[in-house]
Amino acid sequence: MSDALNPDACMDWGRDARTGLPEAVYAKGKTDAQLAQILTAARSLSRPVLLTRLAPDQVERLPDVLRGGLDYEPVSRTGLFGPVPACAGEPDIAVVAAGLADMPVVGEAVRTLAFCGVGARVIADVGVAGLWRLMDRLEEIRRARIVIAVAGMEGALFSVLAGLIQAPIIAVPTSVGQGVSEGGTVALHSALASCAPGLVVVNIDNGFGAAQAALRMRALTSGVQAGT
Template identity: 70%
Template sequence: MSRDGTPRMDWDRGARTGLPEAVYAEVKTVPQLVAILEDAAARDKALLFTRMEVAQFADLPAEWRARLDHDALSRTAILGTPPALPDVADIAVVAAGLADMPVVGEAVRTLAFCGVRANVIADVGVAGLWRLMERLEDIRAARVVIAVAGMEGALFSVLAGLIAAPVIAVPTSVGRGVAADGHVALHSALASCAPGVVSVNIDNGFGAAQAALRIRTQIEAARLCRDLEGTSG
């Protein structure tokens, strides 16, 4: 955003980092959002919006509402047609409770925008550990795991102690009392005794998906290198 409030899009981000440009819609005005949409449409660019509230979407002109795929739960909107999703999911998004689903949705929609299917495994919090154990083999099939939990965030350490894949913790603002606003869950992720847990900010499903995409790219590159070494031998 320029000093005068005119949007300045980073359309070269995908070529530079491997991750496409996205728009954080919260607090942006309707004219700013319309200017961004017009810019994207003129360039024939697909575009992901995060934190777009229902009321904010409703305030957009009808022509743009008709062109946006808006999801109220995750507060995301997509302009254009993302890549087709593969049949197999190699990233798992694991949620402790159904209250965490808005953040799960943001992560899943971000991955889908980038052409990556996610396997959602929800309501497996450690208060009923049997629920997690029942889905453990499904989780172990993933190359990267995004773990989403509020309250005390116990899922992060428990899960990372049971699987080999990288675990990206997403603390959520679900909880009351000392657990309010997600700070206990964030501290739990940062202080995890399970080696290798990494964390993004509270409620940051988008950031977790972007981190998972980077890790997935490196895993795929390493696999290709091994395959090339095998054929050259």
């Protein structure tokens, strides 16, 4: 491959000091050499790295010395590399999922939070097709300071939750569905068109972005940097 088409990565190691949120690596589309170069640099600097959209075959092709330092989770396709802080205290962020098919996106959000030392409570399979499931967990959801809501299909969970709880809600539409709902556009439009006020929306399948938004919100009320 031409060097012009395989340039070295330029990591933003100062991002956490500048914004309170650390650098992360979107692994999809990167070459094996680029990923190895990034992780080697991180190790030499003792810097943690979060990798998202990291495929199992990309992990298998990493050099053993790098793969051994990687905490890889295949459902969310995320990798935590290097010294990651432990999650302390009772989780004050809830990640609420309509269905089990949404768990890859849930996992990306939870692992992004964990990378920053912030725990999350996962409340899954509470879609509105069986509304009793959501109502049974409602008091638990209400104890959260911030809620990340994850749903595909028609995305009805977003409006229902926004009409029932006080905490800020970050809606994450997922690409789960078939026919007209395939690809997540219907769920996205449902979130954007919700009549429940105050709903914040990120892009389809963007668990990482939802977690980053939650960290910023949490920092405003806790008096700490977003990534701590």
